[in-house]
């Protein structure tokens with residue numbers, strides 16, 4: 001599966017789109033972003049309607065994007081508004097249009113609505129709560145694995161003790177605290193799942209705001225992780241934007257515990273923790289492509305990634321709303337992590 005249509009995806013972080021157009025990929029479509037004179041971003045298919053040149057190799061001029069080949073200019077709506085090579089008595093042909101996608105800038109990111117058949121979004125993109133209050137670190141990392149590989153990985157609490165030497169609290173817990181047995185609560189929500197620890201007493205209890213470990217996945221590709229380890233607090237919003245069947249782009253926004261925001265900084269270097277996952281997942285994905293899938297076996301704690309898989313399949317088949325009640329609402333799972 002490449003990914004789901006009918007959702008908002010991050011095209012790039014706001015700070016990555018300046019005066020020049022920017023090429024990017026979502027759901028196997030090559031797109032271009034540019035800003036108009038009011039600094040408003042627009043997203044078009046990255047192919048000029050004249051001879052198919054990449055508009056992203058052109059430039060922005062007077063609020064339009066100009067094709068690098070013969071200089072045709074396109075507005076944010078995708079309409080061709082100027083062809084400079086026409087003489088005064090030649091008429092501007094009408095109806096030349098590059099397909100465009102709804103595009104919104106919100107909380108440090110530029111969002112594209114990847115519509116099915118040109119439909120308009122019913123809701124705005126999901127912002128980041130309390131964005132104005134904090135300082136943030138953002139980054140973007142291309143992955144040669146599917147977005148589903150990465151999505152299943154990030155809430156899989158059995159892996160950090162093995163994959164993340166020196167970078168993850170669960171690795172320290174295995175190394176120095178005897179790999180204790182714990183429990184985690186898995187809930188199915190309106191638009192994905194939550195994983196929390198320690199578990200609440202019942203499914204009727206709401207999840208406390210200051211719970212030590214909180215993870216949530218929201219369709220299609222957003223994972224929020226928050227928590228506390230000792231006095232260290234972390235909170236991260238991650239998007240695993242599907243770019244093709246076997247590639248995706250991680251766009252992350254980590255919260256710094258400092259107030260007086262919003263202030264955004266850009267991290268060029270890939271954090272070691274993220275690199276550890278990427279190397280492992282890219283190897284899994286390339287083995288699957290070369291040798292085919294394996295008959296997988298699973299244990300109790302794999303219910304978390306398996307639930308993600310089930311929901312993605314239901315959503316891809318258009319059955320999520322209808323079949324949501326068929327999934328167990330809440331489970332408490334034991335695991336050493």
Ligand code: FES
Pocket residue numbers: 048049050051052053067068069070071072
């Ligand atoms: S290919 Fe774009 S103007 Fe000719």
Ligand SMILES: [Fe+2]
Pocket residue numbers: 153154159160163164277
């Ligand atoms: Fe990981």
